[in-house]
Amino acid sequence: EPALIFDLGGKFDKSFNEAAFAGAQRWAEETGETFREIELQSEAQREQALRRFAEAGSNPIVMTGFAFGDALGQVAQDYPETDFVIIDMVVEQPNVRSVVFNEHEGSYLVGMLAAQASKTGTVSFIGGMDIPLIRKFACGYAQGAKAVNADINVVANMTGTTPAAWNDPVKGSELTKAQISQGSDVVFAAAGGTGVGVLQTAADESILSIGVDSNQNYLHPGKVLTSMLKRVDNAVYEAFTDGPGMEKGFNVMGIANGGVGYAIDENNADLVSADMQAMVDDAAAKITSGELMVHDYMSDDSCPALTF
Amino acid sequence: MDLMPKWAEVILVPLISLFLAAVLSALVILAIGEDPVAAVKMMVTGALGSTYGWGYTLYYATNFMFTGLAVSIAFHARLFNIGGEGQAALGGLGVALACLYIPWPHWSLALVGAAVAAGLFGAAWAAIPAYLQAKRGSHIVITTIMFNFIAASLLNYVLVNMLRPKGSMDPATERFPETVHLPTLHDMLAPIGIEFSRAAPANVSLLVAVAACVFLWFLIWRTRLGYEIRSFGNSESAARYAGMPPVKIIMVTMVISGALAGMMAINNVMGEAERLVLNSVEGAGFIGIAVALMGRSHPLGVFIAAILFGFLYQGGAELALWTSIPRELIVVIQALVILFTGALDNMVRMPLERIFLAARLRRSEPKPERKEV
Amino acid sequence: MDMYLTLIQLLDSTVRLATPLLLACLAGLYSERAGIFDIGLEGKMLAAAFFSAAIAAMTGNVWIGLLAGIGASLALSAIHGIASITFRGNQLISGVAINFLAAGLTVLIAQAWFKQGGRTPSLIGKGRFEPITLPFADSLQNVPILGPLYYELISGHSILVYIAFAAVPFTWWLLFRTRFGLRLRAVGENPAAVDTAGVSVVGLRFAAVGICGILCGIAGAYLSTALQAGFVKDMSAGRGFIALAALIFAKWRPWHALYATLLFGLFGALETRPDIIEQVIGMKVQGQLLAALPYVMTVIILAGFVGKAIPPRAGGEPYVKER
């Protein structure tokens, strides 16, 4: 029986963790089998959760979030028979599969859409916890926006510096209002549960928003420009399908292999014109072919398009 | 005359309170559509059914012994230390600094050094509210609450901006070096032929906690300092008359209290996580209140109550793992224990007192009235 | 002008963030003025936030949600009252218990009802308090200086914000101009005087605790149905304690409570605008410092370095006639 551990934002953050849950659900529905799951309540429980599932014989054990890295490094050694899958982090152990995403590529695409949709010439970004991973989102987003409109103003804020920042919709909402007052009319939230507050406020204040990880277009139909998809669900689904004895090592999911992308559905069909879509798809093709390189913040801790 | 015999006071009242809390908890479980009997069974097997379960139960109990003792000694001086959470967090910082920056040759020395550092940091964090209470009359309950929040912000700052290793994303220190790893119960019991789960985090700190219980009993009931603390707690005006300096007593008591709370960190930070993470205390500072109330501020009572809460904690974690009952059930149980053994104490006590009084009157009636004095 | 708009926006945010603090602070004021210390403001707010969001989500009517939130808060008030008034228990311990009770129960019930990991579904339409546009706000919007002030800052908040601000003069008037207020203040100073004057101490204290429950209920409902569109666990996030800090800061006086909560609200607003702080004082201020500031300031006030705060004399003590 496989197991899935959600990070602090919680299973129903409508975003990152929920995407993982969706992947696991899909596997369960298709195979008719069951899986175990737990939502972390605090930093200190990571190791216990890992050990408990390993003790109970769950295999493979999938965890969402970079923060498991350290704990997994310890636990994986103690349970060599168990396979672990960690998302968003690289852990070098023989029984661990590490899945990372090219978030900067997906963010680049939605940045392009944002710049095209913006009327004020200012777009904005709200991150969750201020960590390199989230800066990677912001940096890709800014690059995409600037690719469309070199003069565009990109405002970026982070919600906080601790995991609590993943789940602070009130602050997300206030940050959105602050950004609106600075002229922004498209806001991209890469902030887990905090994003719920961002999207809500954007809808209330009649500006456009961009969701993250899961397809969040449905949350406020006609008001969410698009969602930057990070196919955590696929990663989880594949891990569960591969089952024990899966191939370990390092998986990179980018535009090329469908790991990241943007969402178009009936909720935002009216917001994204065919022209916009064509331009973005063109860029995606170039990224796939290697013709276009989006700078990855985490490669050198700097961003050409944005200062933090 | 005392209204109730001593055994009723120290055993019957807490037991009835606990029983009421348990009944209400069962009702809560029923109300959310689960089966309380099955839940209890699962908690018992999960927490006590294996050495793995015991290992976690004792690990949590160790935390709660420290914080429970911390709250207890403050209670003896009639000080309410709600700041255990912050003091334990700072204790964690002390442990982390001691383990990361001092090259210890052996874990035993590291344990002593880390315990001292944890105690000092916790004590310092308690000393400020204590000083403000003693010298400026600032209500210690409010200041210790405020200091919990300030500690959270401080630790947040230190972890994010100072102790986080380069390139790491989570706000945590790096791993402590191998030499400071404390032996777990597995390591300690293996030589004498007992097979104990190696996954469980209970470690040598448990012995330190038990020693702290004994130490505190001795301090409170046998030493002159303990006598002064109890005097002050029972009657501040009398202590003043006797020439026991209130400032000293408040300071000393709170420093001991803070040090005990801080020393919890040798268990969770040094013994378990082996690095300092955010919110490593996980509410143990608050559970200390419930433990102290239930244990009637007596070290033996604290010991027993801590084990009980360790059981609840581990059992609750198991419930959360295997059922859809969230972990918050423990928080509810903890709240009910605090409510019944602390705030609603009189609800249990008053009827009991009446019963004992009536019984005594009935007993003394047939005999001719005996004048006491 | 740009600066001015930024300022307005900042104050607008201050008002929104101060509102729950203000309501909770006034709640504490009633209770503590009557001699019942209440560190359970946090828990009552949290319970109210959950129940108002939950019921609003189920019924689609935010007013029913508000009532449910007030009801939940009142229920916890009743526990506090029974423990500390009827059974003369320790008020601080009772408050601690209530905070934990709320923290645990909200998640348990949310999970049982909605199975969304301790949240409620997002509220839509009539399930939320919408901003109210005050008369003439639209037409005055473009008047220089005053226009933005009126349109942005004064108009456009939810009804609960106006209720909170109106509660300040009302509280002042109730406490200092009415019979009820006189008795309420007296019972916090010397309950025996009230008792021998033929007024029920228990009744008055329960009334105060009840008012406290209502106000905490509104504060909680504001969090989940006006400031946000739904409940997430631990959503009160320490606001009850900041309100307590504000109460001490305000020295248990209604107008001062307003100023104190606005100040603490401003800290919250500044947290979202690091750019403004940097502009004004010329250096980066750590978010952690801003987060800790209300607590630090309260400690300083408590220490009496800036004006001593003297609580009501009978505060925290149960009224015991017979030993």
Add this chain to the structure above:
Amino acid sequence: MTANSAPAIELKGISKAFGPVQANKDISIRVMPGTIHGIIGENGAGKSTLMSILYGFYKADRGEIFIKGKKTQIPDSQAAIAAGIGMVFQHFKLVENFTVLENIILGAEDGRWLKPSIAKARRTLLELAADYGLNVEPDALIQDIGVGMQQRVEILKALYRQADILILDEPTGVLTPAEADQLFRILSRLRAEGKTIILITHKLREIMDTTDTVSVMRRGEMTATVKTSETSPAELAELMVGRKVLLRVDKTPAQPKEVVLDVKDLRVHDDKGVERLKGISLQVRAGEVLGIAGVAGNGQSELLEVLGGYADGTGSVIVNGQPLDLTGKYSDGQSRRARGIAHVPEDRQREGLIMEFSAWENVAFGYHHDPAYRSGILMNNAAIREDTEGKMARFDVRPPDPKLSAKNFSGGNQQKIVLAREIERNPDLLLIGQPTRGVDIGAIEFIHQQIIALRDKGKAVLLVSVELDEIMALSDRIAVMFDGNIMGERLPAHTNEKELGLLMAGITDTDAPHSVAEIEHNLAHAGDGEAK
């Protein structure tokens, strides 16, 4: 007033227990309208309890209450007020930081709004002041006015509620004799108007002078009700304590020797900054008892506290030729004990004892650093217990059980434990406050003997008491305190209660005639200068 009119108050079979303490046992009493009815009894006899039941403050366990012939339920004070009863409690029930007017209208407001109520009360107050000479400053805060004034506010509260039955519980304890005289004139006025008054007091003289009938309580029971004109102080005293009383202390003349305690210009400020001791000077010699007389609250407590080491002061205090530290590191009880000063505090339950501690723990209290009581950082519990047994035997503490908690001893026995602890130290100087407050007659005799015995051993004793009788009986010299000053010193043989009374009211020129108004003014404004 006719003989067959119904009694204003009739209580039948009232019983009340506080836990194990039976405070009132089956008490019945009738009080006729238009009379002043006295109730006397020892401390703890149950007088206050009985009256509090009548006023609805406590609920009786059993019994019935008839007001003006009608059976009346008095579940709370509201009912009592409605029945026309007003009560002035032994410990005033006033809100300290409210004004006089606010206190008066509290609970008796007209309507919901305050303004009209205050205005009406202000008018009524003026009328009452004119009618009875009860002048008070309506807008003063209670915390700023003297106790005498506070008592007036209490009386006005009752009159404002149109009480025609007025209960006064030990009203003169806080008053000077002159103030008391004025109170009794007011009471006579009220009686003349047909009001009924119940007066609780310990003082036989007040009973004899003012009441029409008197009831005597003892150990929770009503032992007798007699017409005042048909009884005598001696008979009342006997009824009170159940045996013949001897209110004299046998002692030989003092033989004062060297000065043990020499106080010069001693000043004490309280925590609000008000000066409580305004530069007093006094001396106590070995082998004499200096008695400090005065109305409670005139600085006696502060004097004991600063000498005992738990209040700070300025000035000079020399004990056995060495100065005492009044503010610094050595100004605490421990250091005082080391200097041979023992202290029996005024309030044994708040200061002298820890009520939850056992007798033996209390015997070590304050002396726990004594080498005999300790071993290293530990307490030597066995030694303390043994020593306690001896002390209990010598001081006749009953029951002689060192393990019993202090709260389980009666008041007299509690006081004996404190005395045993302090006197057996054989101190050079004994500070002793209210040595017999709340103690029965038998124990009083014993305690007085112990004090005299210590004096006769050549020790110095500083005695503070509000009981003039006690001061007169024990002291070799008497100093009178008023408003933080010593008004004068007298020898017991050369003074009398009247003279001491005037001194206690702040009047040093005791031979000149003085008006009540003058005395009143004096008392009302004591401590005024600093209060603001």
